[in-house]
Amino acid sequence: MPTSGRVPGRVAVVLAVLGLLLAACGGGGDPLGSSPPPPSDPDTIRVGSANFPENRLLAEIYATALSIRGVQVERRFGIGNRETYFPQVRDGAVDLVPDYTGNLLRYLDPNATATAPADVYAQVAQRLPPTLRVLQPSAAQDKDGVVVTRAFAAQNGVRSIADLARLCPTLTFGGPPEFATRPYGIPGLARTYGCTLRAFRALDSGGPLTVAALRQGTVQAADLFSTDPSLAMNDFVVLDDPRSNFAAQQVVPLINATKLAKPAVADVLDLISEKLDTATLTDLNRRVEGPDKPDPAQVARDWLSSAGIG
Structure with a gap:
C-alpha cells in the first residue's frame, strides 16, 4: 500500500463516482439507499404489490386490465409486506395494490x-384513511392456515388447531417472519387456542422454504395459504379453525381515492373481483408456479381474455 498522499487510480475513480452520487443526492444521504418514488402523474395509476407470487400476479391482472381499458399504468411490484407497502399507498407513492380483507383489517x-x-x-372500509378506498371484494379468499403433513395428522389424531394445542409445546412452527408478531399469528394461536409453541422458525411467505421445511420435518406445522398449489401437490392438511383465529381474507383492490375520477377504473377492477373466486385463484397460482415458469403477464392476459375482460 503506498504511503504517499497519492490515491491509486481505481480507488480514485470509485471515490469520484461516489462523490457525484452524493452530490446528486444533496450530499447527505446513502447513495445506494432507496426510497419510495414521488406520487404518480394524475393521469397514471401506479400499481404495486407485495413480495409473493400470487400478489404480483393479481397486481399484473389489475395493471393489464386497466391498460386494456386505456388507463396509463406504472408497475411497482414486489415492494414488501403490508408494513412496507401500506404506508406507500397511504402516502401516494403507490396508487393501487391487491390486498386481503382480514389481514388488512x-x-x-x-x-x-x-x-x-x-x-x-x-x-x-370504516377504518381506512379518508384518502383510500376498497372496491368490491372478490369471492376469492387466500386465508392463512395452520398446515401439517398428512402423516403427522394421522399419527397424532389432529384435524383442527384445537386438536393441535396439546402438542404445541413440542412443536417448531414455520412461517413468514411477520407471523411471529401479527395478532392472528403466534400471538393469536396462543390467545385463541392456548397454543404455546416450543419454537418459531422464520422462513418465507407461503414459499418454497416453508414447504421444504414442512416436508423435511424441520418444522412440524406451518403457516401456508389456502390457494397455495403446494398443498395438493404435497398432500398437506390444512387444519380446521373452529374458533376463527383467521378472519375472512377476500381479495380486494385497495386504491387511492383520487384515482377513481375515471369511472372505467372502478368498473374494470369490480369486474375482475366479480369473476375471481378461490378455485380460479388457486389454478392461476398453479400455472404461475408450474415447472415451465410462464411469464405472469401472459398468465394474466390469458385469464382476462377467458373471463371476457381482456
Missing part, C-alpha cells in the same frame, strides 16, 4: 374481532 386495527366476510369488509 388487523393491520388497521389489531383489536378488531370481525371474522365473517361482510363484517370484515365493512370494518376495513
Whole structure:
C-alpha cells in the first residue's frame, strides 16, 4: 500500500463516482439507499404489490386490465409486506395494490374481532384513511392456515388447531417472519387456542422454504395459504379453525381515492373481483408456479381474455 498522499487510480475513480452520487443526492444521504418514488402523474395509476407470487400476479391482472381499458399504468411490484407497502399507498407513492380483507383489517386495527366476510369488509372500509378506498371484494379468499403433513395428522389424531394445542409445546412452527408478531399469528394461536409453541422458525411467505421445511420435518406445522398449489401437490392438511383465529381474507383492490375520477377504473377492477373466486385463484397460482415458469403477464392476459375482460 503506498504511503504517499497519492490515491491509486481505481480507488480514485470509485471515490469520484461516489462523490457525484452524493452530490446528486444533496450530499447527505446513502447513495445506494432507496426510497419510495414521488406520487404518480394524475393521469397514471401506479400499481404495486407485495413480495409473493400470487400478489404480483393479481397486481399484473389489475395493471393489464386497466391498460386494456386505456388507463396509463406504472408497475411497482414486489415492494414488501403490508408494513412496507401500506404506508406507500397511504402516502401516494403507490396508487393501487391487491390486498386481503382480514389481514388488512388487523393491520388497521389489531383489536378488531370481525371474522365473517361482510363484517370484515365493512370494518376495513370504516377504518381506512379518508384518502383510500376498497372496491368490491372478490369471492376469492387466500386465508392463512395452520398446515401439517398428512402423516403427522394421522399419527397424532389432529384435524383442527384445537386438536393441535396439546402438542404445541413440542412443536417448531414455520412461517413468514411477520407471523411471529401479527395478532392472528403466534400471538393469536396462543390467545385463541392456548397454543404455546416450543419454537418459531422464520422462513418465507407461503414459499418454497416453508414447504421444504414442512416436508423435511424441520418444522412440524406451518403457516401456508389456502390457494397455495403446494398443498395438493404435497398432500398437506390444512387444519380446521373452529374458533376463527383467521378472519375472512377476500381479495380486494385497495386504491387511492383520487384515482377513481375515471369511472372505467372502478368498473374494470369490480369486474375482475366479480369473476375471481378461490378455485380460479388457486389454478392461476398453479400455472404461475408450474415447472415451465410462464411469464405472469401472459398468465394474466390469458385469464382476462377467458373471463371476457381482456
